[in-house]
Amino acid sequence: MKRLGIVVLSLIFSFQASADEREVITIPSEIKALFLGEMRTHLDNLNEITLAVASGDFKSAAFVAKNKMGFGHSVREIMTVQGKSEEEIEEKLAQLRKKHGTSDHPGRGMGRYMPEEVRELGRAFHKAAEHFANVADTVKNPPTVADYQRVFTALSETIDVCSACHSSYRVE
Numbered sequence: 089m090k091r092l093g094i095v096v097l098s099l100i101f102s103f104q105a106s107a108d109e110r111e112v113i114t115i116p117s118e119i120k121a122l123f124l125g126e127m128r129t130h131l132d133n134l135n136e137i138t139l140a141v142a143s144g145d146f147k148s149a150a151f152v153a154k155n156k157m158g159f160g161h162s163v164r165e166i167m168t169v170q171g172k173s174e175e176e177i178e179e180k181l182a183q184l185r186k187k188h189g190t191s192d193h194p195g196r197g198m199g200r201y202m203p204e205e206v207r208e209l210g211r212a213f214h215k216a217a218e219h220f221a222n223v224a225d226t227v228k229n230p231p232t233v234a235d236y237q238r239v240f241t242a243l244s245e246t247i248d249v250c251s252a253c254h255s256s257y258r259v260e
């Protein structure tokens with residue numbers, strides 16, 4: 089009897105695990121490929137950040153978060169390839185932030201193809217990454233236990249946004 093109970097329970101759990109109730113975002117297939125590519129890069133970015141923190145290199149961790157995950161990171165990457173100066177890039181990003189940073193606006197990144205609720209999560213993600221960058225950037229040498237705690241808390245807050253979006257949405 090006990091065994092039967094376990095079988096029934098495990099069937100219920102496996103059914104629940106396979107039911108996918110996430111909202112579907114429909115995007116053109118070439119955009120989907122770009123989007124998922126960007127996602128995989130974000131996982132690499134997280135790994136780079138974690139490795140940098142593990143080796144006590146907080147400046148590099150902050151650099152990756154700000155430049156590869158912060159607001160307008162795609163624009164920054166393009167302008168960097170074009171050889172623009174840090175000043176020109178910051179000026180452009182300040183303009184874009186004013187225009188698209190908080191309002192209901194599609195912006196220039198992947199958000200253009202997404203519903204507003206997803207864009208909002210995207211903005212929360214950029215903000216969390218920027219907050220992490222600020223926290224990591226202010227760590228002095230040698231770092232204290234409290235510094236590590238602040239840095240990992242900010243990192244976890246960023247990962248929380250990744251998870252929040254993944255648990256609610258999928259693309260097709």
Ligand code: HEC
Binds near residue numbers: 210213250259
């Ligand atoms: C605004 C929403 C959003 C945020 C924020 C977000 N993701 Fe995603 N991510 C998605 C969606 C939607 C998918 C597609 C899931 C699906 O269709 O099953 C995805 C897929 C992925 C994939 C799978 C890629 C593939 O090739 O299939 C990885 C890896 C990933 N995300 C990593 C991350 C990491 C790491 C973060 C945070 C640093 C993050 N994502 C933040 C929405 C988001």
